[in-house]
Amino acid sequence: MQADLHIAVVGAGPAGLALALLAQRELPRARLCVFDARDAAHDVSGDPRTLALSLGSVQLLQRLGVWSPAAAQPIRRVHVSQQQASALPGPWAEAEVEIDAGKEGVPLLGAVLSYGALVAPLQRAWDQAVLAEPHRLASRYGTRVRGLKPLDGGAEVDADIAERFDLVVVAEGGVFAEQARKPLSRDYRQVAWVGQVEVDGLPEGTAFERFTSHGPAALLPLGPGRAALVWCVPNDDDPVAPLDDAQRVAVINHVMPERAGRITGISPLKRFPLGLNAEHSLSQGRVVRIGNAAQTLHPVAGQGLNLGLRDAFELVRLLGREASVESALRRLELKRAPDRWGTIATTDFLARSFTWRLPGLAALRGLGMAALQRLGPAKSLLARQMMFGRR
Template identity: 40%
Template sequence: MQNMPQHGDVVIVGGGPVGALAALRLAQAGRDVILVEARAQHEPVRDARALALSWYSREQLALAGAWPDSLPATVIDTVHVSQQGGFGRTVLQHDDLGLPHLGAVIDYPVLTAALADALAASGVKVLWQTRVEGAQSLSRYATLSLRTADDAVATLTCRLLVLAEGGALAERLPGITRRVHDYRQSAVLAEVSSSQPHGNVAYERFGAEGPFALLPHGERMMLVWTRSHDDAQRLKEGDDASVLAELQQAFGERLGRFDSIGERAVFPLALRQLNRVVSGRVVMIGNAAQTMHPVAAQGFNLGLRDAVGLVDALAGAADPGDAAVLRRYSAGRRVDSHAVVGFTHGLIQLFDGHHPLVKALRGVGMSALDALPPARRAFASHLVFGVGV
């Protein structure tokens, strides 16, 4: 058994980017932090996702020491939003907000490796290859039941327990329920190349068969295409030429001709949101609190803002698990989380209709947003910085 502590000021379950960012920033604030992660320390992360980070998210990671200059990432300077088979479009520029860039695209394994390096340098105690089998909140502390890699059982107590894992632990807590909406869709992920350079433009296009994004990814682009489960499987297994032809038909020739596509990965999509994010001395952030549709690339950025918001709420608190402190956190995150979840869910509903009148109204809306600089800047600001943050 690794050197197992018995108590910590704050214990975070889940060593993904959201949990790791919270651990790093809390340690910087002088908190005694223990991070519990089921993965082995040097286990390769096999995840096909490329993450589209807002510039705010990128800066928060840099402040935590997890974004070295050498990190391979591709910046986003422009976001181009349009719909297939209808007029109207909106173009958001980094100049709209006076930022060097709107965001950046980075591979999930690359970011997790950078965060692991930052954790090692920070001195945060990380319990690698340790699973949480149960969690309970008591009046003065929270307690966790742990199982280590050598099958040993241990108990760990803390004044505040932060759940930043997939969400299974949260559903066992008193007063916690989870709203689930199955979109009956899957996201198809693949790297594609085109005859023309992307120019650091990210495209969000609402296609006839489902919305898709093309994100600048090195010299190529990362495709995230929402389709029905059957269509997604067909695209995964189809020959490259037929999939590229289908993408070309849906996107047009803004990037010239698509000439290659890599291996495809498929992920089912659902909205999952807790009725509340605090139960006693336990708080939920990131995917433990909500997961959402990838349209507009807001879910991961929302989770990182959860982590930053928690650090801010705990500033100066003698007891990080105090009820008043956690109420402050919950109230501070409510507007942003509900607005972003509602926005992404609403986009899927809005762009699901194919009636000509509905298409025309959508086109008018996008054109109006593009033509009104104050509205466009406000919209871009919400995407980059969140709502009410």
């Protein structure tokens, strides 16, 4: 199958470039072309957007030779708690779960880094691969793909010229507010405020997620005294928008647990609408979608990019093992379904639960967290799924 396989990758972001590099190594006889509207001379290294990677994603990047520990902050503990009291006595009153890398037998649970620190080395590695093998690898930077046309045994990419490929992988998804609606779509009527904060007493290597009556809030470690903030609230009655910086600092300090430290400063925050936007299947004919192009999720579980990287890994693995593209794509749907739909269902349930005003809901959620903290095997299973997905 590999001998004549001509693959187009649309989107030179993390998922697209990771897939292209994997395919370059694992499918040595296939031809590959990466399309992206970004100009080749554009320097992405300074893009400050914060990304959270699971351990499985870190290992994939290490395998590709593009992981730099110095550019990332390891996550060695994750602390999840609920602001509302559980109203239950004794040990059940503590509505919190803590997952520790050492107790799970791994060096780290994941890592935090900027978009630029992730994409720049991926792009350099891909550009070097193209220079080394120009007969089978190509880049089409500064080229916007205007459309895709299904063909028998392939698909046509409509860019600066119309070109036929045996397989097209779309890895360019964008954010929820800018996307055309897919078959499975839900507007959560929530927004995420994102930025960075300065924190006194922030525990090293610890990520915090706090469930509040408005929605989840998270602090992701960026280094000594610094953390990335993701703060989700209702869109219709946004409590963050009218606040000045000093008021935002005061509210976040009230929201987050004391053990997270005391926030002393905050950067300008950006606001993003949140929703679910997913395809029923990853492939349609010879066009495959991965990452945000296949499913855009609420950030409550921090699994969007990790899911896309697992999509990429499994697709390349199957293309190298199956006898035909069709059999590889059929197997892809079966292999990815538990992880993909499990993650979609979990994030969708959690996102919608913050809009429910049911009596006792906070108490039930708190009871579940307290029980999970005390059930070691169940907590370890959750930790493994967060690190590596459902297998």
